[in-house]
Amino acid sequence: MSKLLIIKTGVSNKSVVKKCGDCDFRIARYAGVTMEDVIVASVYENIIPSSIEGVSSIIITGSPSMVTDSEPWSIATSRWLKSIVQKQIPILGICFGHQLLAQTLGGKVDYHELGEESGKVEIQLTNEGRRDPLLGILPSNFSAYVSHSQTVTKLPKNARVLAKNNFESNHAVSFGNKVWGVQFHPEYPDAPLCESINENSYGGILLRRFLQLAG
Template sequence: MAKILIVKTGGTFAEYAASHGDFENWTATGMGLAPDQWECVNVQAGRTLPAPNGYAGAVITGSHDMVTDRLDWMRDTEAWIRRAVEAGLPMLGICFGHQILATALGGESGFHPNGLEMGVVDIAVTEAGREDVLLGPLAPSFKGNMAHSQTVLRLPENATLLATGSHEPHQSYRVGKHVWGVQFHPEFNADVIRLYRRDQRDKAIAEGRNPEALRIEAADTPKSATLLKRFAAYCLTR
């Protein structure tokens, strides 16, 4: 059976990853995959991505890097994304992955004009999203975990908007039949959000800002987490 490829574009804080696993582990666990059903390529570390044919699907992870950094590995990943789309590979981009997918396919990503969004937010499924194989079961609305300062500013021309929110207008989109981007983190749980909340509080203190102004809710979001298993099922049974 063909495996699902996890394209690692970054990782969480090293100390936390050492005891709790990293983005690729959380994603594979969320998809319900056995160890022999997935493999990971760390493109941030300079690893070369394999040819997209031969895989059942691919997930592009989040990252602490910014799409606007335009590093060499990002350009190489964008070129691979375009080849993967041409090859018909199902793909799911999460947060940074959502943004680099959009950039690779003709959209635009950059800093959100209204700044950081973090914690649990309400996400609304669009009319088109209600018919989507991944987003449809989440309709009409669901809660998702967020941790981002960049966003998809402009969707690719042929993208379909699937979900939106009060802060983030492009919570999810689909390009073609089975290339999805989600700005929210279906692989995050409450503990992960608490970790990022602590990081933001530390940064606020270091910058002389009031950390109490950071009202960041942390909670599990089990409804949004189901999206990962649906993506895996779609890839492995189509």
């Protein structure tokens, strides 16, 4: 069976991990797959995937690190991604992962001129987003959790903005065929104690749709 490769770029907040598990566990849970169907590459610990054999899709997590810090593991991951995007494997970047994809593909990342965006926010799909095979599954206006102080300040060539709000102009972007980035966190827990997963949450819907598109 083909597997989901999670590129883990850091560890979640300790309180969230204690209640709900780390980001890789939550991504798998929201996407509706077991950890047996997932390969986790902890790139923040300098573990770069040596092979993508048997991998059908890739998700890049958020991170407490900043893209502009240019840490050695982040640079190595960017080089790896640059070679992988040519292979037509569906890729989804989340927060840091979204920004790293943008920079890898020719865009720019820096601190947001308005500071930090955090908490539950309202986001709107663009016309392109409504037609997109991934983001188009969401309603035109939806809520999501965010936590970021950096942003994509310049999009790569041919990138398409799929969602935005008054604070963040690039909340979801298509970077090309089968490659997406979202600034918001679809894996963030809806329930405070994570005792249940709402299958109708927008984050869960998005992650399951991503895997569906990946086949």
